[in-house]
Amino acid sequence: MQRATLKNLQTFILLSIFTFSLFFLDRSNLLYYPKYGVTYLLNPLQKIILDTKNSLVFELSILGKVRYLNLENRALKEQLFQIENDLVEFKDIQKENEALKKQFDYDLNAKELLPAQVISQGEEFIIDKGSSSGIEKDQVVILQNTLVGKIENVYPNSSTVSLPSTTNSEISAEVLSEGRGPQGLVFGRFGNELLLDKILAEESLEVGDLVVTLGEEKIYPKGLIIGKVDKVLDSKGEPFKSAVLKPLIDYDQISTVFVVPRIN
Secondary structure (H helix, E strand, O other): OHHHHHHHHHHHHHHHHHHHHHHHHHHOOOOHHHHHHHHHHHHHHHHHHHHHHHHHHHHHHHHHHHHHHHHHHHHHHHHHHHHHHHHHHHHHHHHHHHHHHHHOOOOOOHHHOEEEEEEEOOOEEEEOOOHHHOOOOOOEEEEOOEEEEEEEEEOOOOEEEEOOOOOOOEEEEEEOOOOOOOEEEEEEEOOOEEEEEEEEOOOOOOOOOEEEEOOOOOOOOOOOEEEEEEEEOOOOOOOEEEEEEEOOOOHHHOOEEEEOOOOO
């Protein structure tokens, strides 16, 4: 215990002497040159450390700004995406409203019609309404006073629509005239063509005549336009004559259609 105390005392005395000596030398300017030399040697190292620190601070600042700009850019992209979606939805609603306004000009009770969006086109249409909206097979699909087709297959949230040009399609029809017009059948033909057939040979049939539904099937309402006569086919010596029909609507441009309630 005494040895440890003596050792600590010796250490304290030596440190005191060393501190006093440094103080004395510094006050006497005897340490000026050693201090200057050490400072001279350390200055480049201090400059390197300072430059590195400044560079690191600058790079961290740039990284922070880049991260902020990336976050802001992502937020702006999300806002733009939402705006574009809203715009598309607005345009779809606008088209549906315009179609609905035109549909009110037709004789059918437009309030009972169900508007639907066409989501796929081809030999048949696919619309965005199905059994969950009350759609049933064989309901008629129209646009204004023109026949588009009838419901063929029904799914919960979509339905397929067969067009009058479908190969197995057969619709009783009448040629519009001042009195009772010639009556016949409209068949779908390969290549999306329409053929008006079974018109008595002695009856009048000219290019440009409008052909409408006769309504005998109890499926199609009477008076829906199917198309107009584009070409009368030669049928000399035959009891019936026929004609090629041209639809009045461009099926590729249809975006909104209307499903007609069942005919009781």
